Amino acid sequence: MTVITDAARLPAIETHALSKRYGDVVAAGPLAFSVVAHRVTGFVGRNGAGKTTTIKMLLGMIAATSGSGRVLGRRIDDPEASLAIRRHVAYVGEDKGLYAYMTVGELIRFTRAFYDDWHPALERRLLAQYELPIDRKVKALSKGTRTKLALLLALARRPQLLILDEPTDGLDPVAIEQLLQELAGRSGDGTTIFFSSHQLGDVERIADDIVMIDRGAIVLETSLDDLRAHYRVVTVGFTTPPDEKAFGMPGVLGVRVAGRQAQILASGNADAIVRRAHSLGATSVQISNATLREVFLDRAGGAAAVR
Amino acid sequence: MLWYKAWCETRSRLGIAAVAVTAATGLVWHSDWQARGHERMFASYVWGAAGNDSVKAVFVLLAIVLGAGSLRQEQAMGTAGFTLALPVRRRQLVIARAAVGLCELCALAGFIGLLILSLSWSTWDPGAAAQTLRYVIQWSVCGGAVLALALLASIAIPSPYLGWLVSLLGFFGYEAIVGVSGLGRYPAFDLYRLMSDPRAPWLALVAVAVAGTALVALGHLWLRSRDFA
Numbered sequence: 001m002t003v004i005t006d007a008a009r010l011p012a013i014e015t016h017a018l019s020k021r022y023g024d025v026v027a028a029g030p031l032a033f034s035v036v037a038h039r040v041t042g043f044v045g046r047n048g049a050g051k052t053t054t055i056k057m058l059l060g061m062i063a064a065t066s067g068s069g070r071v072l073g074r075r076i077d078d079p080e081a082s083l084a085i086r087r088h089v090a091y092v093g094e095d096k097g098l099y100a101y102m103t104v105g106e107l108i109r110f111t112r113a114f115y116d117d118w119h120p121a122l123e124r125r126l127l128a129q130y131e132l133p134i135d136r137k138v139k140a141l142s143k144g145t146r147t148k149l150a151l152l153l154a155l156a157r158r159p160q161l162l163i164l165d166e167p168t169d170g171l172d173p174v175a176i177e178q179l180l181q182e183l184a185g186r187s188g189d190g191t192t193i194f195f196s197s198h199q200l201g202d203v204e205r206i207a208d209d210i211v212m213i214d215r216g217a218i219v220l221e222t223s224l225d226d227l228r229a230h231y232r233v234v235t236v237g238f239t240t241p242p243d244e245k246a247f248g249m250p251g252v253l254g255v256r257v258a259g260r261q262a263q264i265l266a267s268g269n270a271d272a273i274v275r276r277a278h279s280l281g282a283t284s285v286q287i288s289n290a291t292l293r294e295v296f297l298d299r300a301g302g303a304a305a306v307r
Numbered sequence: 308m309l310w311y312k313a314w315c316e317t318r319s320r321l322g323i324a325a326v327a328v329t330a331a332t333g334l335v336w337h338s339d340w341q342a343r344g345h346e347r348m349f350a351s352y353v354w355g356a357a358g359n360d361s362v363k364a365v366f367v368l369l370a371i372v373l374g375a376g377s378l379r380q381e382q383a384m385g386t387a388g389f390t391l392a393l394p395v396r397r398r399q400l401v402i403a404r405a406a407v408g409l410c411e412l413c414a415l416a417g418f419i420g421l422l423i424l425s426l427s428w429s430t431w432d433p434g435a436a437a438q439t440l441r442y443v444i445q446w447s448v449c450g451g452a453v454l455a456l457a458l459l460a461s462i463a464i465p466s467p468y469l470g471w472l473v474s475l476l477g478f479f480g481y482e483a484i485v486g487v488s489g490l491g492r493y494p495a496f497d498l499y500r501l502m503s504d505p506r507a508p509w510l511a512l513v514a515v516a517v518a519g520t521a522l523v524a525l526g527h528l529w530l531r532s533r534d535f536a
Contacts, residue, residue: 027536053536061391062534079396087394097385101315113308114393150389 010073012037012161012192013058018067019216020053028053028216030067035194035211040187042207043196044292045300050216051196052094055165059091072160087115090154094165094196096147100139104132104149111153123156129178143170155182162186164195168202180206204292214300224292231290234264236277246280247273254298265290265298309395309403316376316404321411324369325418331365332422362419363502369415370450371474373408374457377401378530379465387535401458401527408454409447416446441507448512448519449498453478455522462526 011034019029028050035041045051056062058071060082072088074081099107108127112118127134130148138146147170154162162183168176176199184206187193197203203210210227212220236242242262244255251269255262266273270287277285378400381387390400420443424436457474464470482499490496494504495511504511 056388056536059392061388062536063532083394083396086392089392091388091392093388093392095385095388097381097387097389099312099315099386099389100384101319106315110308110311111393114395 010037011035011070013069013071013194015054015058015069016067018054018057018064018069020050020057020062021065026216028057028213029065031213031216031218033211033218033221035192036209037192038187038190039208040183040193040195040206041209041211042203043194043211043213044198044200044203044296045196045213047198049213049300051213052165053216054213055091055163055194055196058163059086059089088117088160089163090157090159090161091163092150092154092165092167094169096143096150096170098138098146098150098153100137103135103137104141105134107138107149108134108153108156112156115157115159117158119156119158122158123152126152126156130175144172144175147171148175151179155186158189159191161192161194164193166197167195168197168199176202200291200293200296210292212296212299219299220295227292227295228289230268231295232266232270233288233290233294234266234270234273234277235284235286235288236262236264236280236282237284238262238280238282242280247276249273249276253295265294309399310407313376313404313407317373317407317411320372321415324373324411324415327365327369328362328415328419329422331362332419332426335362363499366415366419366446366450366502367453367478367499368475370412370453371457371471371478373411373415374405374454375461375467375470375474376404376408377458377462377526378533378535379462380467380470382535383465383467391535397530398527401462401523401530405455405458405523405526408458409451412450412454413443413447416443416450419443419446442503445502445504445507445512448516449502452498452515452519452522455519455526459522459526459529462529 013033013035015031015033017030017032019031020027021029031050031054043051043054053062057064058069058076060076060079064077069076071085074085076082076085099110102110108123112120112123130145130152132145132149132152133141138149141149147167151164151167154164164183167179171179180202183193183195187206187208195203195207204224207224209223210220211218238260241260242257244257244262247255247262247264249269249272251266252264252273253267254265257263262277264273274285274287378387378390378397381390391397420439424439453474456477457470460474460477461467461470464473478498482497485491485497491500493511494501494506494508495514498515501508501511501515
């Protein structure tokens with residue numbers, strides 16, 4: 001039986017008004033969110049939303065302009081604490097940049113020397129699973145194989161926290177499936193996983209929680225269970241094109257009107273929306289559970305959003 | 308393991324450097340042999356070989372080549388994220404890079420010394436090994452300062468080629484200023500002359516070593532607070 005201590009119940013990641021500015025440009029923030037320990041959290045947002053900047057601030061690669069953050073209970077702005085954070089965090093970066101001049105074997109030997117939590121048995125299993133050529137130089141690997149190697153270097157350990165930035169980028173469907181199963185298994189073992197992805201289907205499949213970022217700001221922080229339980233899409237048909245402002249009421253996140261149909265995304269209050277639709281003369285009303293994609297398009301979709 | 312990484316980054320450069328100094332030293336020896344034959348004594352031969360401008364220029368160039376390389380250039384190659392995620396301080400990265408570069412430079416200077424000795428045995432009376440060793444130390448210390456300059460340039464400038472160019476222009480520009488300003492009277496200021504100064508001014512060498520260390524420290528300060536977006 002695993003005993004979860006008070007320390008283990010602390011958020012694995014927490015930020016308070018954390019921000020990064022380059023001159024007048026806000027790259028991220030102010031961000032306030034937390035990642036619950038022992039759970040899988042998907043970090044989603046459009047390109048340039050600030051996901052990678054946030055992750056790099058957490059790992060000490062970028063200094064925050066203001067605000068604060070903690071990873072595994074340690075301050076990210078303290079160089080010594082940052083060193084301890086990196087000892088207990090496995091990270092796969094967005095670009096999967098690895099030393100081109102080393103062979104696969106050399107890079108594995110190099111990396112494992114830095115970590116006490118390296119597991120040779122895991123290394124052997126992942127080497128076989130990913131079919132990595134041990135004697136080949138990294139520069140001769142395909143993008144997908146390089147991604148697999150980057151994943152091996154993170155997953156051959158038993159870290160407290162896994163931070164993965166677009167981990168499925170460049171992988172074939174079989175490798176993606178293997179990775180998702182691996183991550184689901186790690187989560188079951190108590191590893192906290194924080195990963196960014198544009199593949200919302202993958203996120204929906206393995207994540208427990210969602211942190212959504214748009215233009216540097218957190219626009220949604222919820223559990224997927226909560227999203228499934230409360231978020232609804234109400235599709236209403238009318239005889240004439242409806243006025244989208246007619247659905248301005250609590251719980252409505254967005255309204256999109258297409259011809260004589262209105263699609264309403266709501267985080268609650270669905271019954272009241274249905275009543276409003278009937279009072280407006282709706283000819284048909286359909287309620288369905290909102291998918292992560294629909295919520296994403298609304299919260300972070302910009303011009304493509306449900307309005 | 309950071310030393311291993313630094314070695315992997317520069318090992319091919321070191322191989323090329325060894326070939327280059329062999330060629331340069333061989334050419335100097337050959338031209339010297341053609342010109343003077345057996346008339347010269349070993350001591351004057353060593354002096355001539357170690358003080359030869361061509362070999363010195365090649366050595367300075369190689370010190371710049373071996374010194375270049377930092378997180379800034381890793382950023383351009385896309386590997387900075389991987390390196391910075393390792394549980395090491397940025398200071399350790401700079402020190403490992405500088406230390407490996409210096410070891411390689413010392414090996415290169417030693418290799419030149421061995422070449423000079425070996426070639427001399429085939430022609431003249433051997434016996435001035437101590438003198439050769441002194442030149443090896445002088446070359447290593449002065450080359451180390453050039454290497455530190457190149458490391459600093461590669462920390463400040465993300466493009467490797469521009470970093471090399473700036474280091475090269477910086478070194479020869481500095482030497483020109485020393486020559487014009489009269490600072491060349493003081494051995495510690497004129498690295499190029501110090502490399503082949505037969506008096507082996509130890510105090511000047513210590514001053515150059517301190518200056519080289521200061522350049523590495525400056526590089527670390529520059530890197531310490533830098534963002535790697």
